[in-house]
Amino acid sequence: MSIQDFFKLLRARWMIVCAATVVAVLGAVVLSLMTTPLYQASTRLFVSTTSGSSLSDIYQGNRLSQERVVSYAQLLTGVTLAQRTIDKLGLDMDASELQENISASAKPETVLIDVSVLDKSPVRARDIANTLSDEFVAMVRELETPESGAAPDARVVVEQRASLPDKPVVPRIKRNLAVGLALGIVAGVGLAVLRDLLDNTVKSRETLEDITGVGLVGSIPMDKDRRKQPAIAFEGDNSAIAEAFRKLRTNLQFLAVDNPPRVIVVTSSMPHEGKSTTAINIALALAESERSVLLIDGDMRRPTLAKYMDLVGTVGFSTVLSGAASVEDSLQKTRFPGLTVLTSGAIPPNPSELLGSQSARKLLTELRSKFDYVVIDSTPLLAVTDAAILAAAADGVLIMARFGQAKRDQLAHAVGNLESVGAPLLGAVFTMMPVRGRSSYSYSYTYYGTDAAQASGRHGGAQSSELSRTSEKADAEAGADGAMDATPPKRRQ
Ligand SMILES: Nc1ncnc2c1ncn2[C@@H]1O[C@H](COP(=O)(O)OP(=O)(O)OP(=O)(O)O)[C@@H](O)[C@H]1O
Numbered sequence: 001m002s003i004q005d006f007f008k009l010l011r012a013r014w015m016i017v018c019a020a021t022v023v024a025v026l027g028a029v030v031l032s033l034m035t036t037p038l039y040q041a042s043t044r045l046f047v048s049t050t051s052g053s054s055l056s057d058i059y060q061g062n063r064l065s066q067e068r069v070v071s072y073a074q075l076l077t078g079v080t081l082a083q084r085t086i087d088k089l090g091l092d093m094d095a096s097e098l099q100e101n102i103s104a105s106a107k108p109e110t111v112l113i114d115v116s117v118l119d120k121s122p123v124r125a126r127d128i129a130n131t132l133s134d135e136f137v138a139m140v141r142e143l144e145t146p147e148s149g150a151a152p153d154a155r156v157v158v159e160q161r162a163s164l165p166d167k168p169v170v171p172r173i174k175r176n177l178a179v180g181l182a183l184g185i186v187a188g189v190g191l192a193v194l195r196d197l198l199d200n201t202v203k204s205r206e207t208l209e210d211i212t213g214v215g216l217v218g219s220i221p222m223d224k225d226r227r228k229q230p231a232i233a234f235e236g237d238n239s240a241i242a243e244a245f246r247k248l249r250t251n252l253q254f255l256a257v258d259n260p261p262r263v264i265v266v267t268s269s270m271p272h273e274g275k276s277t278t279a280i281n282i283a284l285a286l287a288e289s290e291r292s293v294l295l296i297d298g299d300m301r302r303p304t305l306a307k308y309m310d311l312v313g314t315v316g317f318s319t320v321l322s323g324a325a326s327v328e329d330s331l332q333k334t335r336f337p338g339l340t341v342l343t344s345g346a347i348p349p350n351p352s353e354l355l356g357s358q359s360a361r362k363l364l365t366e367l368r369s370k371f372d373y374v375v376i377d378s379t380p381l382l383a384v385t386d387a388a389i390l391a392a393a394a395d396g397v398l399i400m401a402r403f404g405q406a407k408r409d410q411l412a413h414a415v416g417n418l419e420s421v422g423a424p425l426l427g428a429v430f431t432m433m434p435v436r437g438r439s440s441y442s443y444s445y446t447y448y449g450t451d452a453a454q455a456s457g458r459h460g461g462a463q464s465s466e467l468s469r470t471s472e473k474a475d476a477e478a479g480a481d482g483a484m485d486a487t488p489p490k491r492r493q
């Protein structure tokens with residue numbers, strides 16, 4: 001993962017990072033509030049040893065004091081002194097409890113010992129620190145006095161007595177918040193990376209092309225209006241989605257120029273990836289460029305075209321195949337110039353059988369001769385075999401992958417299904433792409449010229465770089481179809 005990928009990932013998953021940071025900081029706040037405040041009182045002890053008056057005696061004495069402070073620091077945190085302090089102050093605790101709250105540190109190369117006592121009460125902390133120090137002074141006197149009763153070898157003086165602490169040392173709110181913030185950011189970034197690693201959905205052109213083995217020929221943006229009205233009225237519409245379909249149309253025209261595909265099946269690996277909506281608008285985009293287009297609802301299980309286009313659904317593909325109606329009677333003109341629709345017809349009990357029949361092949365051949373393009377909406381490849389059966393009889397297949405939803409393994413499986421029936425895959429289309437800015441992964445759908453060149457390159461390389469340049473120029477100048485649509489053939493109808 002490059003640095004750029006990493007930042008893209010963070011931009012896409014900033015919510016996880018923010019949520020983890022907020023949770024960790026809140027955790028630090030709660031922890032701080034729940035921690036019992038502790039006050040610290042400190043004293044400083046001075047250690048001296050009896051020494052002669054000569055310079056070397058003074059030096060020796062000083063050395064002895066420095067060596068003693070280390071042992072004294074141990075004694076200060078020992079059980080005997082703790083017990084003596086408890087007895088003196090009449091405290092309600094045992095020696096080990098008090099020991100835990102006492103710390104003593106001997107400063108290196110000095111004869112000073114710093115003693116600190118922690119307690120819930122500031123007054124008690126001060127009293128314990130002072131009493132402990134006084135008791136230690138007495139204890140050292142006892143320990144250092146020779147049996148002969150001569151003057152003690154060393155003595156300790158309380159150089160600095162404890163004062164009343166004004167604020168608690170625990171909890172350390174600022175430190176806790178800083179640690180919470182740092183941990184939150186690290187955990188958030190970690191979670192974001194983990195989520196990304198576990199994300200099995202297709203979100204980049206490279207992945208889509210790798211899996212499908214064909215080029216990306218279109219990226220259809222998410223457009224809420226399509227939920228209410230799936231068909232785009234292309235005339236005078238320069239919206240992002242209309243432009244995306246125009247570019248897809250241009251790219252389609254670049255594919256296999258020697259033998260242009262005219263019967264095209266639109267499918268996907270899973271349901272609800274936008275097949276029907278995309279099929280309608282591919283057909284409309286082709287019709288806009290003065291072609292006669294027939295849109296067939298090849299989904300005989302959950303047909304939607306009649307509903308999406310406000311047409312009669314009872315007579316259609318299945319009724320023609322069963323012989324119950326003639327083709328002429330079943331084709332429905334739409335309000336869009338150049339677009340005719342053959343709806344799915346009554347739902348048959350045996351769609352796969354019907355679609356795989358000789359009559360179906362014959363019908364498609366007949367319709368192919370009547371229209372410039374036949375676009376067939378179909379079922380998801382992994383749900384039923386219908387789409388693969390239709391695909392085998394078509395000139396080519398466009399496979400839809402819903403951005404961020406289509407799973408890599410499922411898409412690969414679907415492509416395998418097409419390959420197993422020998423269906424020619426023309427290209428892949430990203431559907432319902434988040435609009436730019438919403439997702440950092442949002443794939444720029446402004447580079448269709450390049451897409452077309454790549455896509456066509458994968459299909460035999462018949463296209464020259466001239467074509468891709470033309471495409472880019474056309475896209476830039478005339479909404480993507482100027483170059484290819486400059487001299488459209490006459491509509492057949
Ligand atoms: N570009 C788009 N922007 C916003 N919504 C879309 C877009 N394309 C499709 N949709 C919505 O997604 C849903 C599924 O779309 P559609 O019916 O076209 O998918 P499908 O693949 O044909 O589904 P099925 O597998 O059930 O046939 C519908 O609610 C549709 O309005």
Ligand SMILES: [Mg+2]
Nearest residue numbers: 275276299304
């Ligand atoms: Mg559908």
